[in-house]
Amino acid sequence: MGNKNMPNVDGVIALRPSRISSVVAIAINGSKKSKYLIKWAFEKLIPEGGPEQVCFKLIHVFPVISVVPTPLGTGLPISQVRDDVAAAYRKELEWQTSEKLLPYKMWCIRRKVQVEVVQIESDDIAIAIAEQIAKFNINKLVIGASSMSGMLSRTVRIGWLKGQDLSSKISECCTTFCTIYAVSKGKLSSVRPSDPEAVPVARNDTIDTHTLSNYTSSNTINSQPGIICLKFLEGINSLFNALSLMFSRVDWERLSHFVSSFANEAVSACFNCEPCSDITDQKSKESSFRTDGHSWTTDQSSSLNASADFSSQFYVSSISITISCELEQLRMELRHVQQMYAKARNEAIDASRKLNDLHNQRLEETIKLKEMSLRIIEAKELAEQQKEAALRTAAEKEAIRDAKAREKLENSLTNPVHHYEEFTWDEIVSATSSFSSDF
Template identity: 30%
Template sequence: MGEKRSARSLNEHLALPPPPSPGVAVAINGKKKSKYVTFWALEKLIPQGFSDFKLIHVRPPITYIVTPMGKAISISEARAEVVSDYRREADSKTNEMLLPYKNMFERRKVRVEILVLESHDPVAAIAEEIAGTGVTKLVIGISVPGFFTKKIDMASLIATAVPRFCTVYVVSKGRLASVRPSDSESSGRITFERMERDSSTSSSPDSSSPRAHSRNNHEIANMDGGAVIPANYSFVSHQASNMSDGHPSVHSTTDNNQKLRAELKHVQDMYATTQTETAEAFQKVIVRAFEPHRPCNFNVMLHFLFLFGFWLQLTELNKRRYEESEKLMKLREKEEEAKDSASKEKQRYEETMKEVKKVKELMMKEALRRREVEIKAERHAKEKDKLHASLISPGIQYQYYSWEEIEVATSNFSEELKIGVGSYGTVYKCNLHHTIGAVKVLHAGETQLSKQFDQELEILSKIRHPHLVLLLGACPERGCLVYEYMDNGSLDDRLMQVNNTPPIPWFNRFKIALEVASALVFLHKTKPRPIIHRDLKPGNILLDHNFVSKLGDVGLSTMVNQDDNSSKLTVLKKTNPVGTLCYIDPEYQRTGIISPKSDVYSLGIVILQLITAKPAIGITHKVEEAIGDDAEFMALLDMKAGPWPISETRELAALGLWCTELRRRDRPDLKDLIIPTLERLWKVVDKAQNLRGKTPSGPPSHFICPLLKGVMNEPCVAADGYTYDREAIQNWLRENDTSPVTNLELPDKNLLANYTLYSAIMEWKSNKQ
């Protein structure tokens, strides 16, 4: 009776306020393991009747921005619009990171509220959010397991800070690792499956043993059927790391010492608790063994002696563990002191190196002044050589780049800037005179490649067309060609969705077919000699940021003679047909005779790939088999492009099959039949765009002046490395000595004309007209 009265008074003393409305919160840091946490919460808590979820993500506040030159500046020093753009980009990245988790909830058809908090202290932010919303269950992930790791475990800190009315579940690799129950669960009846099994066996002969009694009063079972967690276990600190990716929390030596002392205090508490529980259990065994009505026999005495010896061993073991933990804490404190000393030494070393660097910079400035005259002389010599070359070959016009300029623009041909590798050369992304481009370096050591280089340089330097890739310049002595940079890569990469690129919409594919056909007509009608491409394929069709297609890689093109008295081309015999398998004209392959109809065959294969996004091999047979049946034909289409108009798409497929006839004379004429058909089908695209809202076709981003927010008329480079419109930056510099973008002081107010970018802008403006 005494025990019952004391238990009742204890429960009355620990009476809790009524619990808040039920809800579940899932805290994630956005890393890969966060998906395990979310999946566990959905799998385990939805069957319990929970349908309202909150997804919490904490990121650090934005206090600085990074300039293109790699410098970090405070947001208080940057212009408001720059800070706004930087913050908008950060929000976009956060939303993109949270999208897969949102989709997980939507697939399970449960309501979810996504909360993005900004704080340098994720633990306090999560605890404050739980306290304010009344969430009753919180699911978090676990860091590195173990009692004595280097830093405090984020899961432990969160579980300690969260209000006691909320149950905290810690999940590791999709399984429940531990539970910190709420006050109501700790004082009430535990409803977990394993605890119910323990209670159900309480009437068995062993249910009254000290071991069973201790387990029923001090353990709760893992919801996944895993390890049993003591109810009085307070989360031991493991490792503290910022929940926001890429922004680790910085702790001082004082904070680390405080956390080490907290770990020691926790071990001491656990030691005392274990001692108390063991003594209580041992006392109950003695009382049970020597009750007046229970006969004392030899077996009971042996059992008592065994338990007594076990208790002595356990006591000694706990004592040793406590002593070892104290030693370990002292070693950790010494380690932190050593690290602090090393950090100060490193700081002094860095300050010394800065002074050395300043002296070197002064020496370099003096050397640069003496070298300036030499550089100017070399520049004048190069300009003279360019003028001489233009006088010798007045028909070929291109910007000359030296090999040294190409090396600098590609960071010495860095692997990170490599765009692709073909049969005839390697393509790198480059930055020449503050203009983004793509430089193709032909493989050295082959005579045939020099012919292809000369062929491509001659063709692209003489002709211009909106759907032919723009040649910016070349380095003839090293076999380098510099083109405009196409943001969306090749048509082949986009159709096959290399690197998980988004698919091309169906109406853009109609437009691409018309653009490629118009580029071929232009080549075939070139004067004085028509040009046949001979290597038309999706890999040689490039797309800019607005999905405008441009034909490139004309290194295998050939010029044919044309009779002035005839509108038909005189074909040439070629003993060795060139091109790419599956795209080569079968008749050209068999006879070696080339004609414009050879490009028509390749165009037909490209059209069939545009509507199916399938490899070229066997594609004509697949389309022929399916085109007569609506179901089979729809199954063959690339449905990732959106809802195709079935009638117009079938007509486009029929046009593609017509172009791939085996005999040249059976194929349609490019100018008289193919172009009119594609123009008529384009009206469907135009109508679809009007219904959806026309896609903006603005200028490339590097054409826009940061001050005018419009296309530059006369681009020039300022001392901060950014390109501006000359009139706009001159007006700015009359009243300011700082950069309009970085807000930092400019070393000088000199301006350098960007002729390459000026030519590209003029070309773009002429095409818009």
């Protein structure tokens, strides 16, 4: 059945063309919140060349299959089931997971973004994601922010010294050349910046999952605040050197006043806690871990010699990390404001253009209305003139008839009455020319 501790990667992988310049890994679990992560990555991490130059690697981690259900509703351990039955059940679960993740893949495809859907079978989500990040040298990772975020946010939280959640565990396991963005409700919650001096490993190198598991479990079990602080300082020492060059123009006096109260509180929390006070009574112990064939040895006895200058180191490191997180957040906000300004400017230009079009259309309609009114007035005047002419003609005809009738009456009164009428011979011939010759 294979080693269950080793992640089994299987997914729908799309080939990335040569023009792909950036790969962004997004850890999703198939819930509605996963859409916020993808949408935020699309809005904030797309390069200027367009979405065609970026590839989204959607990473989904599901637990190792240990029980196979039976028709009776019970379950059998996978070790007691035939290999073909276990393989069929695993294929069915992978198909169901693919169907659940299909909407997120189609969302990216509709926006012309290259997408890879990777399914990983592992009981340790942080280790599985860290292995993918290191294997493909991915320098950007988007994850969901936990309710108690342990990653470094805009202010370094003292709560990180007291416990760990999934976000902080992922940030610890992932390589330092990867920038991790924690998103909550569609907004950036925290950022773990990358180490400028970190060198990515070759793609054919793999991570020793067992070693990473031991390292993570040891950090979880031995979570004394003093030890965690020392490891934290060692991890960001190189980052602070690079940030010092980047922020050489910053007014450190003003910043020291801003972070002095926080630094004192952090140092007090580290040295006044009960586990940290017991460090001086412990004997020197050495713990080593190995990753990619390289070994690092952490000597806990160095904490005794570093106690004197621990306060100053933590103070300076806190300043550098706070500035880095603040600048990263400000860059995101500035980019968002620029996009909103460009959108508002385009909307204002469109509104002005539409207003001018409406004004021109109104002027044209006003001119047409005036022309129509003039034509109506002219038509009315013409109708009045024609009516007056018809009335005059009718009156003239009536007057002529009256005159003729009056003249006839006058003639009948003045002239003698004739009981016969006289006709000439020509009139008689013309009148009888149509008669038959028989008459």
